[in-house]
Amino acid sequence: MEPLRVGSAIVATTEPHAETVLDTIRELGLEMQVIFNKGAVMVLPSGINKATGLTAALAELEMSAHSTIGVGDAENDHAFLPACECAVAVANALPAVKERCDLVTEGEHGAGVVELIDRILENDLADLAVDVPQVRTMRIVRLSARWGALTVPMVGRVRFRWTQDLPGVGKNSPAGKVTGARLIKEAEGWHVVFRTETLVVPADAHQGPQVGIDRGVHVALALSDGTMREHGSWLTDGEREHLRRLEKTAARRRTARPKKARPSGRERRTYGQIARLRAKAKRRAVDWQHQTTTELADTFAVIKVEKLSILNMVKSAKGTIEAPGRNVTQKAGLNRSISGQAWGRTVTLLEYKTIDRGGQVIEVPAPGTSQTCHRCGHRDPASRNATVFACVNPACGWVGHADTNAAININNADGSAVSGRRDLGTTRSVKRQPPRAA
Ligand SMILES: [Zn+2]
Structure with missing residues (x-):
């Protein structure tokens, strides 16, 4: 060709x-x-991508990934950007890439990189995140059910929304301690993420059933028991229309601006509005994931999931190999881009929630799960037609939802545990705040 x-x-x-x-x-x-x-x-x-390239380069340079800023714009940056401490997208990057970045530049292509370098030289991106390593100076207190306060060096006393119990702070708090904090600037404002160390008391073994989960092409999550977990659009029709208009306005202002001129206040305000709408969609997606993973971890003792690979990630943007995404509408596009990257977060949430409940997550390498009939094992792409799986083996002829069939195959596959019950009294250091929506 x-x-x-x-x-x-x-x-x-x-x-x-x-x-x-x-x-x-x-x-x-x-x-x-x-x-x-x-x-x-x-x-x-297989297994080779920009992230493995970066790992090899950093080893040669004797540098840590924590000192790395990655800049990307396309699908092949999905593996690479999370490997960097700070992920940056240039203005012309694909929406799905922008979603997972810490910073989106105002300039496109090389101009975006120049802008980033200027910001690094100016303040080392200090406005993106501030680390507070000295716990004692933070003096964290709980003010009320919804508010807490802490001292930030150079800033002073600040209040924050109390979303989760912090170990060792206030009455009835879990055993353990806060070991540090990180302040992160996001579109809707500043966030504080505490590093904590908690004593894990292993839960009694979960008595629930086992289940396989497929990240469906047509549904958010398909379970091997035949049920689905679905969600609507993350933005309302009105919000989506608003976003579309803002993006048009931003593009017009960007084009009208003379080269090298700084964006006007109006242009920057538009970028801010766009970022806040995107952040809103992301927050709703993360809320849904939290609710759904809690329900799954409550119900099932053993949860089998597809092992994450780059080929699977392509699935999110392009449909599956067998059923490539086509004519993806704007609406499906935004939902899809969020749920695409969300899979890794879903698995992470399931991992810690199942540990807390005495269950476990098992990752299975699952090639061909969508083409193989779970009942007779016959593998043929012809069995699959969009949402319907109709086994072409005349001796079998099973018909059902294609994503359910894939979930049953995942449930039947062998894999290795990525989380499970731990020994009594081990200490682990984890972020117990919801992972950042990135
Ligand atoms: Zn069959």
């Missing part, structure tokens, strides 16, 4: 040849993965 570029590790072509590439990988039985990069279709050995 044309065009085709062959490097030492990557073979690349462009869309719309993704289908041909995937067919060829399947035909030749290769262990290769496809990564999208804004119209480019790159084929790499």
Whole structure:
């Protein structure tokens, strides 16, 4: 096919040849993965991506990932950006990439990088996060059911919304202690995340049933028991329309501005409004995830999930290999971009919630779960047609929801425990605040 570029590790072509590439990988039985990069279709050995490249480079440079700022714009940055301490997207980045970043620049392409470097030189991005390592100086107190206060160096006494019990602070607090804090600037304001150390008392073994969960293409979560966990759009029709208008306005102001001129106050206000709407959608998504994972961890003793891989992440943006996403509407696009990155967070939440309840999460490598009939084991892409799985094996003929079939396959697969009951009295250091929506 044309065009085709062959490097030492990557073979690349462009869309719309993704289908041909995937067919060829399947035909030749290769262990290769496809990564999208804004119209480019790159084929790499499985497990190799920008994040593994960064890890190798940092090892050679003898540098820590905690000293790294990553800048990205495309699908192939999904693995790379979370590996960096600070993730930055340039203004022309894909919405799904922007969602997971700590900072989105006002400039596009190289101009965005120049802007970032200016900010680093100016204040080392101190306005993005402040670390408070000295616990004693923080003097954390609980003021009321909803408010707490702490002292921030150079700032003074500040109040914060009390969302979760902190170990060792106030009456009836859990055993343990706060070991540090980090202040993070987000679109809706400042957040404080406490580092805590708690004594884990293992829960009694969970008596509930086992379940397999598929991150469905058509539903948010499909369970092997045939039920689904779904959610609506994260923004109302009105909010979405508002966002669309703001983005148009921002683009118009950006285009009208002379080169090298700083954005006007009005333009910056528009960016702020856009960021706040996006933050609102993200917060609703995280709320839904918290409710759903709590319910799942309460109900099930053993939860099997698909092991995360880059190929699976492609699924979020492009549908599955077998059922590529097509004509994804604006509405589905935003939901999909959030739920796409949300999978890792869902698993993380399930892990700590199942530990607390004496259950466990098991990750299973699950290739072909969506093409294989769970009842007879017959594997054929022809069995799957959008949401319906109809086994083409005449001796079987099972028909049902495609995502349910995949979930049952995950439930039946062997895997390794990523969380489970621990020994009595071990100490662990974890962030007990909800993970940042990034
Ligand atoms: Zn079958």
